[in-house]
Amino acid sequence: MFSANPLCVACEKLGRVTLATQRDHIVSLGEGGADVPGNTQGLCDDCHEAKSLAEALRGRRLPPR
Structure with missing residues (x-):
């Protein structure tokens, strides 16, 4: 995976x-x-780390499925 796309996609979006x-x-x-x-x-x-934290916070706010 990294050999095909070695750069962080989130950083790329920010230049x-x-x-x-x-x-x-x-x-x-x-x-x-x-x-x-x-x-x-x-x-x-x-x-x-930032994305994982955001996902964890969303998980705490979502009602159970």
Whole structure:
């Protein structure tokens, strides 16, 4: 994955060039995302941590399924 897309996609959107270090699920598994290549992206440590925190906070606010 990193060989095909070595940069953090979140940083790229902000005009920054940062190497991806984390394999991330675009739609988290906890929110119904599939564990397939099409649902993954590369993120740097900082962006992955921020995204994971946001997902955890959303999970606390959502009613049970």
